[in-house]
Amino acid sequence: xxxxxxxxxxxxxxxxxxxxxxxxxxxxxxxxxxxxxxxxxxxxxxxxxxxxxxxxxxxxxxxxxxxxxxxxxxxxxxxxxxxxxxxxxxxxxxxxxxxxxxxxxxxxxxxxxxxxxxxxxxxxxxxxxxxxxxxxxxxxxxxxxxxxxxxxxxxxxxxxxxxxxxxxxxxxxxxxxxxxxxxxxxxxxxxxxxxxxxxxxxxxxxxxxxxxxxxxxxxxxxxxxxxxxxxxxxxxxxxxxxxxxxxxxxxxxxxxxxxxxxxxxxxxxxxxxxxxxxxxxxxxxxxxxxxxxxxxxxxxxxxxxxxxxxxxxxxxxxxxxxxxxxxxxxxxxxxxxxxxxxxxxxxxxxxxxxxxxxxxxxxxxxxxxxxxxxxxxxxxxxxxxxxxxxxxxxxxxxxxxxxxxxxxxxxxxxxxxxxxxxxxxxxxxxxxxxxxxxxxxxxxxxxxxxxxxxxxxxxxxxxxxxxxxxxxxxxxxxxxxxxxxxxxxxxxxxxxxxxxxxxxxxxxxxxxxxxxxxxxxxxxxxxxxxxxxxxxxxxxxxxxxxxxxxxxxxxxxxxxxxxxxxxxxxxxxxxxxxxxxxxxxxxxxxxxxxxxxxxxxxxxxxxxxxxxxxxxxxxxxxxxxxxxxxxxxxxxxxxxxxxxxxxxxxxxxxxxxxxxxxxxxxxxxxxxxxxxxxxxxxxxxxx
Numbered sequence: 001x002x003x004x005x006x007x008x009x010x011x012x013x014x015x016x017x018x019x020x021x022x023x024x025x026x027x028x029x030x031x032x033x034x035x036x037x038x039x040x041x042x043x044x045x046x047x048x049x050x051x052x053x054x055x056x057x058x059x060x061x062x063x064x065x066x067x068x069x070x071x072x073x074x075x076x077x078x079x080x081x082x083x084x085x086x087x088x089x090x091x092x093x094x095x096x097x098x099x100x101x102x103x104x105x106x107x108x109x110x111x112x113x114x115x116x117x118x119x120x121x122x123x124x125x126x127x128x129x130x131x132x133x134x135x136x137x138x139x140x141x142x143x144x145x146x147x148x149x150x151x152x153x154x155x156x157x158x159x160x161x162x163x164x165x166x167x168x169x170x171x172x173x174x175x176x177x178x179x180x181x182x183x184x185x186x187x188x189x190x191x192x193x194x195x196x197x198x199x200x201x202x203x204x205x206x207x208x209x210x211x212x213x214x215x216x217x218x219x220x221x222x223x224x225x226x227x228x229x230x231x232x233x234x235x236x237x238x239x240x241x242x243x244x245x246x247x248x249x250x251x252x253x254x255x256x257x258x259x260x261x262x263x264x265x266x267x268x269x270x271x272x273x274x275x276x277x278x279x280x281x282x283x284x285x286x287x288x289x290x291x292x293x294x295x296x297x298x299x300x301x302x303x304x305x306x307x308x309x310x311x312x313x314x315x316x317x318x319x320x321x322x323x324x325x326x327x328x329x330x331x332x333x334x335x336x337x338x339x340x341x342x343x344x345x346x347x348x349x350x351x352x353x354x355x356x357x358x359x360x361x362x363x364x365x366x367x368x369x370x371x372x373x374x375x376x377x378x379x380x381x382x383x384x385x386x387x388x389x390x391x392x393x394x395x396x397x398x399x400x401x402x403x404x405x406x407x408x409x410x411x412x413x414x415x416x417x418x419x420x421x422x423x424x425x426x427x428x429x430x431x432x433x434x435x436x437x438x439x440x441x442x443x444x445x446x447x448x449x450x451x452x453x454x455x456x457x458x459x460x461x462x463x464x465x466x467x468x469x470x471x472x473x474x475x476x477x478x479x480x481x482x483x484x485x486x487x488x489x490x491x492x493x494x495x496x497x498x499x500x501x502x503x504x505x506x507x508x509x510x511x512x513x514x515x516x517x518x519x520x521x522x523x524x525x526x527x528x529x530x531x532x533x534x535x536x537x538x539x540x541x542x543x544x545x546x547x548x549x550x551x552x553x554x555x556x557x558x559x560x561x562x563x564x565x566x567x568x569x570x571x572x573x574x575x576x577x578x579x580x581x582x583x584x585x586x587x588x589x590x591x592x593x594x595x596x597x598x599x600x601x602x603x604x605x606x607x608x609x610x611x612x613x614x615x616x617x618x619x620x621x622x623x624x625x626x627x628x629x630x631x632x633x634x635x636x637x638x639x640x641x642x643x644x645x646x647x648x649x650x651x652x653x654x655x656x657x658x659x660x661x662x663x664x665x666x667x668x669x670x671x672x673x674x675x676x677x678x679x680x681x682x683x684x685x686x687x
């Protein structure tokens with residue numbers, strides 16, 4: 001009995017195929033004229049309908065014959081190869097003529113899931129309620145250039161009338177489809193008297209004008225894609241905002257105007273923590289990825305990276321921008337104010353100056369000894385032998401006066417002390433009479449003036465310039481540093497681990513997943529962490545932290561919980577990668593060609609750059625204020641620590657010398673048997 005029923009159904013399908021033949025042939029002609037190649041999927045009932053079509057003889061085509069008991073878990077390897085090859089050949093025409101609607105349903109779900117067909121192509125199918133159930137609603141939100149051939153039973157005016165022919169209508173789907181029990185189709189045309197009533201072009205694009213329909217947009221607030229200001233804007237706020245709303249938010253606004261749809265923005269549950277999303281304990285995805293898998297929205301905005309991982313879940317537009325992904329690292333101050341006095345010169349300069357000081361002091365000392373022992377004594381002896389009158393006594397007095405001034409340099413310690421004092425531009429108590437010493441001292445003064453002028457200029461620059469900082473600016477420095485690194489995306493960790501660079505692998509090994517951005521920034525400020533994000537988001541976090549600290553300093557109150565910030569925040573100069581950024585859409589979305597078109601146009605006219613500048617303008621403004629404050633570089637007490645250190649060192653050594661003199665007087669001088677406090681002149685004369 002079952003076999004007989006099956007046989008009658010097949011016979012009825014063959015009769016229907018006889019009426020469908022001219023309709024199918026004309027629709028196939030429409031498809032082949034607009035496609036590079038065509039894929040024909042048939043069963044044994046409708047296979048002959050395709051082979052008898054002369055229009056298919058001279059075109060590039062792929063034929064797939066489905067069995068009645070065909071299974072797609074998995075499909076036959078031959079079917080997979082044919083579909084994969086057809087997609088590589090950029091086929092965009094699909095004619096699916098199969099009598100079994102359940103088989104067509106399974107086939108469509110399989111090829112869409114495996115991405116073996118071009119969902120933006122032209123599709124021709126037989127109308128069957130089994131392929132229009134709610135389970136396949138998502139299919140008809142992705143395949144919209146479709147024509148269903150719907151054959152109705154003929155109306156018989158008289159019983160036994162066999163001349164009446166069936167009514168054949170062409171139908172398509174609405175976009176977007178509403179989630180109902182069955183997919184509602186839209187009437188296109190009717191086959192009447194061997195032709196269509198309304199025309200020949202039945203594959204008309206439906207998405208150039210969406211006629212004010214509402215499309216859901218899933219939002220994840222992330223700089224610079226979407227800012228917090230955008231929430232006020234789309235939740236009944238003002239129609240205009242002077243602040244940046246976000247690049248992707250502005251893109252959706254413009255695209256919605258040109259494509260004539262109303263965006264309905266919403267934020268998924270716990271999106272602040274889930275962000276893009278990941279697998280949870282229940283083996284389900286959260287965040288934007290979870291929304292995309294559940295097909296809850298048409299657009300997904302949240303600074304999505306154009307990567308192979310996200311392409312598994314989203315249909316991404318062409319990239320509208322590239323973002324520098326780098327690290328926010330702690331910045332250490334080189335607090336070297338205690339060595340302010342030695343900062344003006346480098347080590348080799350100080351060595352040269354000390355060597356010159358010793359050399360000059362020694363030369364002046366030798367000049368003085370030579371003049372005292374040879375020249376003055378020679379003059380004294382000569383006058384004693386020749387001059388014996390009173391006038392000669394006056395000349396002897398002049399010779400004795402010539403010795404005055406030389407005593408400053410006849411002793412080695414005094415010579416070094418006075419040479420050092422001249423280097424500090426301290427005048428001598430008396431200028432030596434010998435001209436040789438005067439000339440030498442004069443040139444030494446010129447040298448001292450040059451050294452002091454250079455020293456003063458360098459010290460002024462040291463006092464006026466900001467304190468030097470120690471920063472991490474390269475990947476190698478970050479890998480060798482002791483700080484840990486991390487971010488909120490697991491894909492970022494995998495990116496570093498899969499890199500061939502040893503430094504990147506080292507960073508990947510110590511990469512931590514942290515969901516709370518505020519906690520990450522606090523750890524960076526404490527000098528123990530490096531936070532991985534895009535440059536714009538890091539700049540925003542930097543200025544937010546700076547503004548909070550300024551507010552806390554102004555309030556100067558204990559009601560606000562302040563953090564013990566030990567380090568400034570610094571954005572690493574090297575980019576780890578320049579990541580392309582794109583808009584997210586539902587997988588295999590038919591909107592992609594038009595979205596790509598408008599995104600490309602907005603990039604070309606500079607709107608994306610303008611929106612980006614609107615977002616980062618506040619951070620640029622605060623950064624300029626910080627630069628102005630650093631340029632002032634006022635000399636405060638902190639920068640004078642070097643003088644206090646030098647004074648402390650001088651007091652310390654003076655105290656040691658004083659103690660040594662006291663001990664020397666008490667234990668050596670007083671215990672000397674020749675010491676007589678009433679005749680100290682004789683005691684010291686003997687010493």
